[in-house]
Amino acid sequence: MNQTRGLVNRILKFSAVDGPGNRFVVFLQGCNFQCINCHNPHTIGKCNLCGICVKECPVGALKIETTTSTSEQTMHYYEDRCTHCDRCIKVCPESSNPQARWMSVKEALKILYPVEPFLSGVTVSGGEATSQPDFVRELFRAIKADPKLSRLTTFIDSNGSAPIEIWETLIDVTDGAMIDLKALNSETHKALTGNENESVIKTIKYLEKKKKLYEVRLLIIPDYNDSKEQIQETAKFLNTINPNLRIKINAFRKHGTKENLTKNLKEATKEQVEQIKNLLENYNFKVY
Amino acid sequence: MKLDELRSRAEAIISNPGLTYQQRKHNLALLAEQLVEYPTLGDEARKALDERVICDLFEGNAPYRARYILPDYGKALREGSKFLELEPPTNLAEALNFLTILYSQVPSITGFPVYLGDIDTLLEPFTAGVLDAELYQQLKLFWRAVDRMLPDAFTHANLGPKDTRVGRMIFQIERELKQVVPNLTLKYDPTLTSDELLIEAIQTVFAVGKPHFANHPMMVEDLGEEYAVVSCYNSLKIGGGSHTLTRLNLRRTVEKDTGDGRTSFLEKTLPHYVELTLQIMEARIRYLVEKVKFYEHDFLAQEGLINLNRFSAMFGIFGLAETVNILMEREGSSGKYGFDEQANQLAYQITDKIAEILHQRELPYCEGNGGKAFFHSQSGIDLDLDTTAGTRIPYGEEPELFEHIMAVAPHHRKFNSGVSDIFHFEETVTKNPQSMIDVIKGAFKMGMRDFTFNLADSEFVRVTGYLVRRSDVEQYQKEQRSRYDSTVLGANALANQGIMNRQRRVISRESDQRTR
Numbered sequence: 001m002n003q004t005r006g007l008v009n010r011i012l013k014f015s016a017v018d019g020p021g022n023r024f025v026v027f028l029q030g031c032n033f034q035c036i037n038c039h040n041p042h043t044i045g046k047c048n049l050c051g052i053c054v055k056e057c058p059v060g061a062l063k064i065e066t067t068t069s070t071s072e073q074t075m076h077y078y079e080d081r082c083t084h085c086d087r088c089i090k091v092c093p094e095s096s097n098p099q100a101r102w103m104s105v106k107e108a109l110k111i112l113y114p115v116e117p118f119l120s121g122v123t124v125s126g127g128e129a130t131s132q133p134d135f136v137r138e139l140f141r142a143i144k145a146d147p148k149l150s151r152l153t154t155f156i157d158s159n160g161s162a163p164i165e166i167w168e169t170l171i172d173v174t175d176g177a178m179i180d181l182k183a184l185n186s187e188t189h190k191a192l193t194g195n196e197n198e199s200v201i202k203t204i205k206y207l208e209k210k211k212k213l214y215e216v217r218l219l220i221i222p223d224y225n226d227s228k229e230q231i232q233e234t235a236k237f238l239n240t241i242n243p244n245l246r247i248k249i250n251a252f253r254k255h256g257t258k259e260n261l262t263k264n265l266k267e268a269t270k271e272q273v274e275q276i277k278n279l280l281e282n283y284n285f286k287v288y
Numbered sequence: 289m290k291l292d293e294l295r296s297r298a299e300a301i302i303s304n305p306g307l308t309y310q311q312r313k314h315n316l317a318l319l320a321e322q323l324v325e326y327p328t329l330g331d332e333a334r335k336a337l338d339e340r341v342i343c344d345l346f347e348g349n350a351p352y353r354a355r356y357i358l359p360d361y362g363k364a365l366r367e368g369s370k371f372l373e374l375e376p377p378t379n380l381a382e383a384l385n386f387l388t389i390l391y392s393q394v395p396s397i398t399g400f401p402v403y404l405g406d407i408d409t410l411l412e413p414f415t416a417g418v419l420d421a422e423l424y425q426q427l428k429l430f431w432r433a434v435d436r437m438l439p440d441a442f443t444h445a446n447l448g449p450k451d452t453r454v455g456r457m458i459f460q461i462e463r464e465l466k467q468v469v470p471n472l473t474l475k476y477d478p479t480l481t482s483d484e485l486l487i488e489a490i491q492t493v494f495a496v497g498k499p500h501f502a503n504h505p506m507m508v509e510d511l512g513e514e515y516a517v518v519s520c521y522n523s524l525k526i527g528g529g530s531h532t533l534t535r536l537n538l539r540r541t542v543e544k545d546t547g548d549g550r551t552s553f554l555e556k557t558l559p560h561y562v563e564l565t566l567q568i569m570e571a572r573i574r575y576l577v578e579k580v581k582f583y584e585h586d587f588l589a590q591e592g593l594i595n596l597n598r599f600s601a602m603f604g605i606f607g608l609a610e611t612v613n614i615l616m617e618r619e620g621s622s623g624k625y626g627f628d629e630q631a632n633q634l635a636y637q638i639t640d641k642i643a644e645i646l647h648q649r650e651l652p653y654c655e656g657n658g659g660k661a662f663f664h665s666q667s668g669i670d671l672d673l674d675t676t677a678g679t680r681i682p683y684g685e686e687p688e689l690f691e692h693i694m695a696v697a698p699h700h701r702k703f704n705s706g707v708s709d710i711f712h713f714e715e716t717v718t719k720n721p722q723s724m725i726d727v728i729k730g731a732f733k734m735g736m737r738d739f740t741f742n743l744a745d746s747e748f749v750r751v752t753g754y755l756v757r758r759s760d761v762e763q764y765q766k767e768q769r770s771r772y773d774s775t776v777l778g779a780n781a782l783a784n785q786g787i788m789n790r791q792r793r794v795i796s797r798e799s800d801q802r803t804r
Contacts, residue, residue, distance in 0.1 A: 013690040022726035118730030
């Protein structure tokens with residue numbers, strides 16, 4: 001159980017933006033969506049050991065090594081040599097990140113332990129948290145079984161696309177989930193993410209039924225999902241889910257996105273976000 | 289000083305358009321003090337002072353009042369004051385009036401009281417039957433008077449650890465009035481302080497960068513129940529205080545050491561300069577007690593509002609970060625304080641060593657700490673261009689918050705008269721105050737004694753332990769004058785470090801200096 005491994009992009013020990021209170025966040029590597037607006041696209045792909053980043057690294061902090069016992073090839077990231085220039089991320093043709101590494105639940109707990117006194121809980125994000133459900137389940141199970149860690153709440157930040165069968169394997173050890181609803185309109189959703197949104201709608205309904213839907217997040221992308229009609233439809237829909245739902249409104253920013261994908265997108269302004277918050281005022285949502 | 293020089297310096301003060309009348313008068317007094325001979329020192333101590341290995345914070349050649357005084361305001365409210373011809377107050381208005389009057393008579397190094405009392409504890413007995421609106425109005429007027437009559441950011445009020453009506457209102461008033469004065473500390477005890485009061489404090493931090501958060505159980509263990517946090521973040525006894533504060537520049541000390549590592553520094557050089565510092569402190573203490581006889585003639589002492597046996601003296605250190613890094617380099621290691629576990633361990637060794645010496649060395653008239661000096665992590669002055677404050681990690685170079693807290697926390701236990709770290713937060717935390725509650729509780733669990741927060745882009749900037757407003761600094765830069773004495777200090781600090789342009793917090797400079 002504690003040997004179950006996950007491919008982890010990085011860990012943030014303190015976060016004030018990934019759920020209630022101060023949280024320890026595990027960002028997993030790999031996502032099944034291909035959102036054009038993604039602000040950390042290097043978390044989307046899985047490394048295929050093509051080796052381009054190894055050549056491009058200016059300080060030789062990357063090396064593909066073969067484990068003699070298993071003849072397995074893996075990417076080695078020498079953190080002490082790294083200058084954080086991010087060249088490897090820029091040149092990766094797979095939208096991956098060679099700094100991501102396989103980590104067991106046991107290793108993750110070891111990092112978590114000393115941080116526990118400062119935390120309300122743990123959040124798994126990414127990438128897409130539900131694309132590695134075994135790791136998430138075992139991590140949460142271990143946290144709940146540990147006398148010191150069991151007071152920590154366990155949250156998942158997700159695109160909501162996992163089938164309900166997967167959610168069912170996680171729901172008992174998960175205290176809350178935050179779901180990104182990229183767009184209610186299925187064409188818009190497909191244009192933005194490359195995927196349908198029926199599964200996302202199903203997830204939202206399922207999580208609310210289980211009383212584990214902590215909040216829904218809306219990323220406002222001008223000319224895609226910000227029209228008055230779309231917002232009103234979305235509000236109507238979310239109102240049927242939970243009239244007091246927490247809704248987080250984020251404004252689309254180009255920072256971190258892939259330039260070729262977002263050059264025709266516009267950033268959402270403060271005024272646009274305010275307008276949308278106003279539209280939601282007729283409801284009893286907790287909008288922030 | 290020659291008479292010519294004295295004259296021209298006096299004339300410069302008198303004709304300085306940038307000083308208010310009070311500030312001119314205060315500066316003239318500082319100038320006059322420099323005419324007096326320094327308390328008698330041994331040659332080595334004198335040399336160390338001249339070489340600025342030891343720094344007396346330009347406290348003055350002739351200490352004629354204790355540096356930090358914490359009158360027992362509770363006793364005064366109960367018994368009245370003969371000197372001030374005041375009967376004990378019988379209602380809220382009388383109590384506020386009484387305190388306002390008494391504040392005007394309390395000396396300190398700044399010329400204004402550095403301690404205003406545990407306001408909620410002092411006033412709660414007078415609030416029975418007073419309706420909320422009336423109480424709010426009275427407290428607000430009182431708070432405004434404090435800011436206008438005591439324009440110095442080192443003036444410090446305490447609240448807590450219990451949740452009280454007065455305490456909550458003070459936080460509300462702080463958010464409404466947005467004053468630099470007074471400095472504020474919430475005494476926090478996990479068994480006594482409610483989360484509701486903590487949230488009030490946190491909301492106040494978002495608005496005005498106050499309060500400090502103090503570890504009440506740790507303070508009580510060191511100082512007893514009757515303690516308070518004053519001036520920047522100095523913790524001393526109520527009814528007592530500190531005669532003086534002298535500080536040792538650890539960096540200059542290690543530069544005097546000719547060894548190739550920590551051993552000769554820890555065994556020889558450091559103890560040598562610690563002792564010289566204590567000698568200077570002793571000379572100053574004796575001057576104040578035996579020559580000036582401050583504790584005999586000041587009415588606060590005569591009426592028992594302060595008592596010599598609750599005083600001690602503060603031994604301060606600064607520049608620990610640079611000292612550690614220099615020693616690590618001498619030992620052939622590149623580990624840096626705050627980032628490297630070996631370097632951090634060396635840092636703890638150094639503060640342990642000093643604490644050990646202080647625990648053994650007797651100092652006269654220091655009954656307030658069992659006949660020994662208090663240990664203090666000093667927050668720096670604007671002359672400190674190559675040293676970091678106290679035991680802090682250099683500004684702008686701190687690791688992530690968790691690693692930062694874990695690196696500095698082990699020092700805190702040792703500094704009974706004060707140590708404080710300032711943590712940086714992004715704006716996003718204002719939407720999630722629970723996250724700050726979590727960090728505060730965790731920091732106390734890890735043994736922090738005192739800390740506060742700086743929010744990026746706030747109008748209020750925490751400079752070492754006191755506050756300035758950006759707008760005050762801008763106004764000062766334009767008009768070359770400010771109502772607050774502390775704005776000048778803040779402006780210098782900000783100019784020297786470019787704090788305004790930085791992302792991170794910082795503030796490790798403090799200057800009590802007005803004339804040099």
